[in-house]
Amino acid sequence: MSDSQASILLVEDDYLDAMSVERELRKIKVMVPLHKAKNGREALAMLRGEPGVTKLDPLPNIILLDINMPKMNGIEFLTELRHDPFLSHMNVFIMTTSSEDSDRHAAQNLRVSGYIVKPLTFDTFNDGASSLDSFSLFLDLLKLKPQ
Numbered sequence: 001m002s003d004s005q006a007s008i009l010l011v012e013d014d015y016l017d018a019m020s021v022e023r024e025l026r027k028i029k030v031m032v033p034l035h036k037a038k039n040g041r042e043a044l045a046m047l048r049g050e051p052g053v054t055k056l057d058p059l060p061n062i063i064l065l066d067i068n069m070p071k072m073n074g075i076e077f078l079t080e081l082r083h084d085p086f087l088s089h090m091n092v093f094i095m096t097t098s099s100e101d102s103d104r105h106a107a108q109n110l111r112v113s114g115y116i117v118k119p120l121t122f123d124t125f126n127d128g129a130s131s132l133d134s135f136s137l138f139l140d141l142l143k144l145k146p147q
Contacts, residue, residue, distance in 0.1 A: 006142045007033040009060040011043040011077065012095070013069040017118060021064060021095075032142060035060060039069045040077025047087055059090065061141050067096040067107070078110040091141050113141070 008025075012018045018036060025034065035056055037043035042053075043063070049055025063081075067074035074094060081087050093114040094107045107115055 005058060007035060007056070007058070007060040008142070009035045009037065009043060009046065009056065009063045011037045011040060011063060011069070011074070012066045013038045014066070017066070017095075020118075030142065032061075040072030040074065040080070042071075043077060044072075044080060047081075047090075048084075059087075061091065061143065062113075063090055063092045065092050065094055067094060075106050075110070078107065078112070082110050 008030075010018060010021055012021065022034060025031075035046065037046055043065075044050075045053040046056050047059065049057075065074045065077065072080075074096070078092060078094075081090060081092070091113040092110075093116055094112050095116045095118050097118045
């Protein structure tokens with residue numbers, strides 16, 4: 001599956017978790033560009049094209065966002081994103097090891113598209129740990145069709 005305009009921004013500070021996401025995307029044959037940021041500040045700089053940082057153009061279809069990160073955590077990033085008139089519409093899927101209701105409620109209040117409990121496997125999209133209604137939403141946002 002590929003689409004030259006579709007892409008994903010992965011905001012994840014843990015190298016092994018980032019590798020896991022890449023592996024899972026390959027397993028389901030999602031072959032779109034995967035941009036990576038190690039924290040919320042870096043991700044915002046990429047989305048906005050701040051001085052010294054190349055702007056992602058076009059903007060990614062999906063942001064996969066870790067909650068627990070240094071410098072700017074996922075909830076802080078999401079709050080900033082939702083207050084930016086040019087970025088507030090973006091589709092964000094939260095990824096976290098946290099099963100805290102406070103994290104889930106904070107993410108839902110900030111209009112996330114889905115909530116995925118790590119370790120990430122796309123099989124978890126359909127279990128009770130994740131809030132995504134169906135895997136097809138993820139593919140739809142990437143403009144991809146299941147095989």
